[in-house]
Amino acid sequence: MHLTFKKTGQTLVVSMAGELDHHNAVNVREEIDRRFSTSNAKNLVFNLQKLAFMDSSGLGILIGRYKTVSAMGGKTAIAAPSLLTRRLIELAGVHRIIPIYETAQEAVGGVA
């Protein structure tokens, strides 16, 4: 699992590459939380374009970050999920609280 971060305006984009499962979840969560709090960003975009696999452990990560970001008045969005990840997100109804965009750029525009 590899994470890269980029701040655009008030939005931090985290791009995830690899497989997001329970094994990787703790490190991913800690790194996103640490980078988000030091970035002084308000909004958070999950760029899933290079995410090869995700299961319900990933849903937990998305929902958990949504809760902390929205508690501080920010917005979250998901960008470029694979077909599998999109099915998982829609099955859990997560797209109703975290909107899905086709590209990271659109997601950044969407939360701004």
Next chain:
Amino acid sequence: MNNRVKIDFLSVSENEGFARIAAAAFVSQLNPTLEELDDIKTAVSEAVTNAIIHGYENRGGTVTLLMEIEEKCVKIQVIDKGRGIDDIKKAMQPLYTSKPDLERSGMGFTVMESFMDSLEVSSETGKGTKVLMTKRIM
């Protein structure tokens, strides 16, 4: 075609990825689509993760992955000898989790159910849990 493999592995999270790859490799002899492979990998990941975090609660134990092929149908069992489930009906409800503090979403069984053709869970408190899933490869 008929075939069968059984793998016993230690209940450590490193083996979640291993179990997914083992399942994908075994099922590939049926020439599944990429989508069917993704479905099976996801369902196996859910069941194995449950055995590790709920069954054994991150303590050492053995998880068994038993996979069988009968004609075009794959049958997968994930078995642990952990704490078991007191109320299976409640556990299988969407969004139910006994560990909300760990950021679980309570969607594991729902994912297995919708990504596979059938799902059966049997369990005994203090004895362990067996998850049986089947899928027909078109």
